[in-house]
Amino acid sequence: xxxxxxxxxxxxxxxxxxxxxxxxxxxxxxxxxxxxxxxxxxxxxxxxxxxxxxxxxxxxxxxxxxxxxxxxxxxxxxxxxxxxxxxxxxxxxxxxxxxxxxxxxxxxxxxxxxxxxxxxxxxxxxxxxxxxxxxxxxxxxxxxxxxxxxxxxxxxxxxxxxxxxxxxxxxxxxxxxxxxxxxxxxxxxxxxxxxxxxxxxxxxxxxxxxxxxxxxxxxxxxxxxxxxxxxxxxxxxxxxxxxxxxxxxxxxxxxxxxxxxxxxxxxxxxxxxxxxxx
Amino acid sequence: xxxxxxxxxxxxxxxxxxxxxxxxxxxxxxxxxxxxxxxxxxxxxxxxxxxxxxxxxxxxxxxxxxxxxxxxxxxxxxxxxxxxxxxxxxxxxxxxxxxxxxxxxxxxxxxxxxxxxxxxxxxxxxxxxxxxxxxxxxxxxxxxxxxxxxxxxxxxxxxxxxxxxxxxxxxxxxxxxxxxxxxxxxxxxxxxxxxxxxxxxxxxxxxxxxxxxxxxxxxxxxxxxxxxxxxxxxxxxxxxxxxxxxxxxxxxxxxxxxxxxxxxxxxxxxxxxxxxxx
Numbered sequence: 001x002x003x004x005x006x007x008x009x010x011x012x013x014x015x016x017x018x019x020x021x022x023x024x025x026x027x028x029x030x031x032x033x034x035x036x037x038x039x040x041x042x043x044x045x046x047x048x049x050x051x052x053x054x055x056x057x058x059x060x061x062x063x064x065x066x067x068x069x070x071x072x073x074x075x076x077x078x079x080x081x082x083x084x085x086x087x088x089x090x091x092x093x094x095x096x097x098x099x100x101x102x103x104x105x106x107x108x109x110x111x112x113x114x115x116x117x118x119x120x121x122x123x124x125x126x127x128x129x130x131x132x133x134x135x136x137x138x139x140x141x142x143x144x145x146x147x148x149x150x151x152x153x154x155x156x157x158x159x160x161x162x163x164x165x166x167x168x169x170x171x172x173x174x175x176x177x178x179x180x181x182x183x184x185x186x187x188x189x190x191x192x193x194x195x196x197x198x199x200x201x202x203x204x205x206x207x208x209x210x211x212x213x214x215x216x217x218x219x220x221x222x223x224x225x226x227x228x229x230x231x232x233x234x235x236x237x238x239x240x241x242x243x244x245x246x247x248x249x250x251x252x253x254x255x256x257x258x259x260x261x262x263x264x265x266x267x268x269x270x271x272x273x274x275x276x277x278x
Numbered sequence: 279x280x281x282x283x284x285x286x287x288x289x290x291x292x293x294x295x296x297x298x299x300x301x302x303x304x305x306x307x308x309x310x311x312x313x314x315x316x317x318x319x320x321x322x323x324x325x326x327x328x329x330x331x332x333x334x335x336x337x338x339x340x341x342x343x344x345x346x347x348x349x350x351x352x353x354x355x356x357x358x359x360x361x362x363x364x365x366x367x368x369x370x371x372x373x374x375x376x377x378x379x380x381x382x383x384x385x386x387x388x389x390x391x392x393x394x395x396x397x398x399x400x401x402x403x404x405x406x407x408x409x410x411x412x413x414x415x416x417x418x419x420x421x422x423x424x425x426x427x428x429x430x431x432x433x434x435x436x437x438x439x440x441x442x443x444x445x446x447x448x449x450x451x452x453x454x455x456x457x458x459x460x461x462x463x464x465x466x467x468x469x470x471x472x473x474x475x476x477x478x479x480x481x482x483x484x485x486x487x488x489x490x491x492x493x494x495x496x497x498x499x500x501x502x503x504x505x506x507x508x509x510x511x512x513x514x515x516x517x518x519x520x521x522x523x524x525x526x527x528x529x530x531x532x533x534x535x536x537x538x539x540x541x542x543x544x545x546x547x548x549x550x551x552x553x554x555x556x
Contacts, residue, residue: 002553003301003305003316003319004555005297005298005319007301007318007319009318009319012283015338016283017283017284017338017339018284019283020282021283023282023283023285024280024281024282027280027281028280038281039281040281040287040316041281041287041339042340043338044336044337045336045338048333048337051332051333051336052333052336052337054329055326055330055334058326058329058330059320059322059326060293060295060321060322060323061319061320061321062320277282
């Protein structure tokens with residue numbers, strides 16, 4: 001379905017934009033459903049983001065926004081209300097404009113990640129998980145893992161204060177959860193997650209010491225720049241089951257579509273239609 | 279060519295957006311040329327426009343903007359420099375961001391209109407023209423007609439001050455031109471132009487008294503909501519040659535493409551590829 005004056009927009013906000021995959025997943029689905037909506041990439045630098053949001057949502061044909069790095073945390077200050085999930089995560093990856101013009105933020109990264117690993121056979125109840133990166137996506141994944149019943153979470157971030165703040169928010173909601181901060185050794189965890197941008201640029205160091213991965217540890221990734229990042233390749237070489245960044249994306253899209261009041265697809269329907277270029 | 283994170287945007291700014299045609303003309307050409315650029319409609323109300331422009335041009339993947347009603351005049355105050363054509367017109371329909379971040383405005387409506395009627399055989403030199411509407415597009419057409427050698431211009435607008443201000447700007451640049459203000463009778467003109475929004479909504483009155491049209495008078499239209507507006511239908515019924523709003527659009531696009539440093543098409547190439555929905 002071609003773009004016309006009737007087309008409504010979902011802004012895909014982040015920076016840089018080159019690794020964006022959502023337009024190539026959502027837009028074929030909208031075309032399949034004859035829904036005149038397009039996901040459109042908009043590159044925004046951090047210093048320009050706060051000023052953009054109110055003006056962007058003054059557009060008469062904007063249906064909402066998908067928010068990705070580096071804006072997920074900053075979005076919290078720019079919306080009028082947030083879901084409980086977004087509050088615990090301290091981050092939003094979706095913005096919807098209500099009929100009265102106010103903005104609602106929500107966060108689907110964590111649920112998408114957890115739904116994906118569960119459908120791949122990973123049992124979250126009682127698991128011990130290491131989440132590397134305590135920014136927006138890492139916080140969301142940690143919150144959803146806690147909600148899904150993991151028994152222990154290890155958190156590490158380049159900024160120790162971010163990891164500690166996340167641990168505090170988790171502790172407030174999940175007092176039974178065993179929390180360890182600033183230990184990056186993957187050994188002894190049944191799940192390890194990269195929730196940092198490491199892997200987006202060639203030559204990035206690996207986000208964790210893959211030599212210390214147990215053979216059965218499930219390794220999940222948020223980076224989608226490549227289908228299999230160097231971390232995932234190293235994990236697979238050790239025999240570890242893995243989840244790609246795009247898997248998480250496909251799993252969260254049904255929740256996004258529902259949030260935007262658009263026709264809801266299953267991950268399988270989306271996979272079948274998507275035309276992803278890496 | 280599908281939208282991806284590499285896609286650059288040309289914002290099509292106006293309100294309402296439903297009658298926009300540019301996305302359906304530019305985008306097939308960009309696809310044909312394998313140029314990863316999309317024209318995307320963005321509806322902006324007048325009260326939101328001034329705040330939008332600086333934030334919109336902070337996007338890292340914006341290539342420029344097409345500006346249409348009702349923002350052409352307001353754009354002059356929001357750019358850092360304007361072409362001489364835009365200065366005389368007192369209006370811009372294109373914005374380009376330069377390498378240093380500054381904004382340049384230009385105006386192609388008038389040249390597109392004049393090129394179109396000339397290619398249909400209308401001889402502008404010495405012609406007597408009535409331009410109804412002295413807003414952005416009417417001013418641009420009047421300026422381009424003056425530049426193309428018409429001998430007399432009659433200007434009329436619902437706001438008399440707008441017509442008088444346009445006459446003053448034209449007189450300053452074309453002192454030989456015979457200018458008449460606030461006479462709306464089409465009789466005695468070889469060219470009559472509707473440069474008002476009348477014709478966009480069902481039930482709009484005609485912008486001028488078609489009973490007073492001479493049989494040989496050329497009638498041009500800027501409204502593109504329908505292929506043949508009620509004015510054009512009435513003119514054709516009297517045997518008058520006509521130019522549609524979309525004809526003007528096709529004629530100005532080569533100049534726009536050049537302005538944006540994109541591959542330049544002929545109007546015929548654009549016509550052959552375009553998929554216009556009315």
